[in-house]
Amino acid sequence: MSTIRGRLVASVTATLGAALFAFGAVLYLVQRPERFRELDARTRLQADLIAVLLLAESGSDSLPGVSRDLKDVAPVASVRSLVRALQDYVIVLSPRDTILYMSRGARDLPTEPLVNLIDLAKRRSVPPTLGSADLVARERRIPVRYYAREVRSGGVPVALVIVSAPTAGVVLTPERLLPAMLLIAPLIIGLAVLIVFVLVDRAVQPVDAIVEEVEAITDGRSLHRRLMEPRTRDELARLTDTLNAMLARLEQSFVSLRRFTADASHELKTPLTILRSGIERAITHPKAPPEVMEVLEETLVEVNRMAELVDALLTLARADEGRAPLHLEPVELKDVLSEVSETAGILGEQARVAVSVAVPERSITIAVDPSRIRQLLMNLLTNAIKYTPQGGEVAIDWEQVDGNVVLSVRDTGVGIAPGDLPHIFDRFWRADQARRRSGGRPGVGLGLAISKWIVEAHGGTIAVESRPGRGTTFTVTLPIESR
Numbered sequence: 001m002s003t004i005r006g007r008l009v010a011s012v013t014a015t016l017g018a019a020l021f022a023f024g025a026v027l028y029l030v031q032r033p034e035r036f037r038e039l040d041a042r043t044r045l046q047a048d049l050i051a052v053l054l055l056a057e058s059g060s061d062s063l064p065g066v067s068r069d070l071k072d073v074a075p076v077a078s079v080r081s082l083v084r085a086l087q088d089y090v091i092v093l094s095p096r097d098t099i100l101y102m103s104r105g106a107r108d109l110p111t112e113p114l115v116n117l118i119d120l121a122k123r124r125s126v127p128p129t130l131g132s133a134d135l136v137a138r139e140r141r142i143p144v145r146y147y148a149r150e151v152r153s154g155g156v157p158v159a160l161v162i163v164s165a166p167t168a169g170v171v172l173t174p175e176r177l178l179p180a181m182l183l184i185a186p187l188i189i190g191l192a193v194l195i196v197f198v199l200v201d202r203a204v205q206p207v208d209a210i211v212e213e214v215e216a217i218t219d220g221r222s223l224h225r226r227l228m229e230p231r232t233r234d235e236l237a238r239l240t241d242t243l244n245a246m247l248a249r250l251e252q253s254f255v256s257l258r259r260f261t262a263d264a265s266h267e268l269k270t271p272l273t274i275l276r277s278g279i280e281r282a283i284t285h286p287k288a289p290p291e292v293m294e295v296l297e298e299t300l301v302e303v304n305r306m307a308e309l310v311d312a313l314l315t316l317a318r319a320d321e322g323r324a325p326l327h328l329e330p331v332e333l334k335d336v337l338s339e340v341s342e343t344a345g346i347l348g349e350q351a352r353v354a355v356s357v358a359v360p361e362r363s364i365t366i367a368v369d370p371s372r373i374r375q376l377l378m379n380l381l382t383n384a385i386k387y388t389p390q391g392g393e394v395a396i397d398w399e400q401v402d403g404n405v406v407l408s409v410r411d412t413g414v415g416i417a418p419g420d421l422p423h424i425f426d427r428f429w430r431a432d433q434a435r436r437r438s439g440g441r442p443g444v445g446l447g448l449a450i451s452k453w454i455v456e457a458h459g460g461t462i463a464v465e466s467r468p469g470r471g472t473t474f475t476v477t478l479p480i481e482s483r
Contacts, residue, residue, distance in 0.1 A: 004204060004207070005200050005201060005204050008196070008200045009200060012192065013192070013193050013196075016188070016189055017185070020188065035167070036145060036167075039145040040145060042088075043088065043145060043147035043163040043164065043165055044163075046090065047147050047148075047161045047163045049082070050079060050082065050083065050092060050163075051159075053082060054151050054158055054159055055158070079101055083101040083102065084101075086103040087105050088163060088166075089103065089105050089106040089109060089144065089162075090103035090106055090162070090163050091103075091117070091118060091121075091162040092159050092160070092162075093118065093122075093159060094159060095157045095158070095160075097122070100159060113135030113142060116135050116136065117135055117162060118162065120146070121160065121162040122160065129147070129149070130146075131145070131146060132144070132145055133146055142168070145164065145167055146164035147162075147164070206230055206236045207236065209228075210227055210239065210243070213228070214227070214243065223247055223251035225247070226244050226247060227240045227243055227247075228240075229244075268306075269314070272306060272310060273307070275303055276300065276307065312450055313446070316449060316453065319457070328367050328368060328369055329370070330366075330367055331368050331370045333366055333405060334359055336370060336373055336377070337377075337398070339374065340357060340374060340377045340381065340396065341357035343381075344357055344381055344396070347381065347382065347385050348385060348394065351385050351386075351390070352390040352391065353385050353388050353394055355385065355394045355395070356393070358395070358396060358398055360398060364400065364405065364480075367481055368478065369458070372457070373454070375450070376451050376455065379447040379448065380476075381394065381396065381409060383447060383448065384410075384472070385411075387414055387472070388412060388413035389414070393411070395409075395410045395411075396408070396410075397410070403480055404477050404480065405479075406477050406478075407475070408473055408474065409473070409474045409476075410471065410472070411473075413472060414468065414469065415466045415471055416464070416466035417468055421464060421466065424464060425448050425451075425452045425462075455478070460479060461477045462474065462475070462477075463477075
């Protein structure tokens with residue numbers, strides 16, 4: 001079972017089934033000896049009563065092992081009438097093994113079980129014997145409890161009394177218990193499972209609500225939200241309080257980190273600008289030696305790269321804090337793509353990559369922040385050119401689908417490994433070194449993260465499809481009207 005609800009229901013079902021089995025076993029073990037004691041007392045009483053009557057008819061009253069009360073009972077009936085009235089299997093034998101008296105139940109027995117009972121009693125009649133036996137009758141067994149004793153008068157055997165009672169209707173046997181359990185157990189277990197499922201479902205519903213609320217807090221921008229505390233002060237309330245406290249600590253940590261990033265990025269912009277201005281002024285000096293010029297050019301490249309990193313960090317920090325609002329306005333898609341096309345041609349020519357931009361001929365107005373959309377397209381374009389070998393192709397296409405504008409940036413570059421695709425929009429993440437163009441400088445790993453933020457801030461989506469060695473396609477879907 002993959003859910004707590006399923007595991008609880010399965011556990012309760014298994015426990016209830018085991019409990020029913022244990023109940024049946026205990027019932028069988030406790031009831032069987034008790035029923036045997038009742039049968040033994042009945043057979044002993046009938047045998048002693050017959051013995052008293054036999055001695056009374058023979059003129060003797062000496063019968064050891066019989067209670068005084070039973071000896072004092074007046075023989076109101078003869079042995080014959082008493083034995084015939086009994087329903088159990090009662091047989092009275094003479095010393096010569098002749099059947100003197102036989103009960104109605106014994107008369108109904110076939111010859112074979114009757115002989116078995118007599119032989120068993122004769123072998124174990126002295127001293128008085130109490131035990132169990134199975135009488136075979138017409139290929140079936142009749143389980144009985146029997147009691148056998150000799151009756152002596154003046155030391156001379158008078159008769160052998162055999163009293164046996166069937167246990168089938170009195171003792172709870174496995175053959176009787178098992179069908180009853182098989183009939184009742186499914187009903188009890190089914191009803192219990194239904195009740196447990198309802199109770200568990202009601203108990204787990206607050207947990208599902210907590211999970212849904214936690215899943216809604218997907219990033220650092222949602223940490224201000226808190227879970228609704230349940231009315232009952234139970235374990236779920238403690239869990240909610242713990243999660244809310246954890247969210248508060250996380251929010252404080254994220255706020256501190258964003259503030260530090262934003263402040264550090266802002267403070268770095270001024271010295272980097274001054275440093276870049278100084279290097280550019282030194283490069284233009286006519287008397288600078290060639291070796292110094294080479295070092296200055298390398299330094300300027302790194303300074304520009306650092307400035308780009310600082311700008312990206314500042315942009316993301318402001319976006320996380322909600323201080324990077326969009327300036328939405330009606331913009332012609334044709335104008336945006338035409339501007340990007342001019343820059344794309346220059347970048348493609350420098351990298352020796354064929355770049356094509358499909359510019360719409362008709363008017364399509366979209367409500368966007370034009371500077372951010374241009375930044376989005378340039379990020380994707382420069383990324384595609386960077387990872388496309390010389391002689392490759394990069395294309396920007398568009399189409400209008402169901403009130404949305406779908407922009408796609410496709411290249412014939414080295415592609416992205418399947419294991420890297422889930423991470424390409426993560427901050428400071430870069431693909432394997434084999435993906436970079438030979439001699440190219442690695443990026444800062446923030447361009448795609450910024451692109452994703454721009455798209456989502458406009459209420460759109462961005463997706464990527466790629467196959468190693470076959471190229472990559474980024475697809476951006478933007479609503480025509482602002483949401």
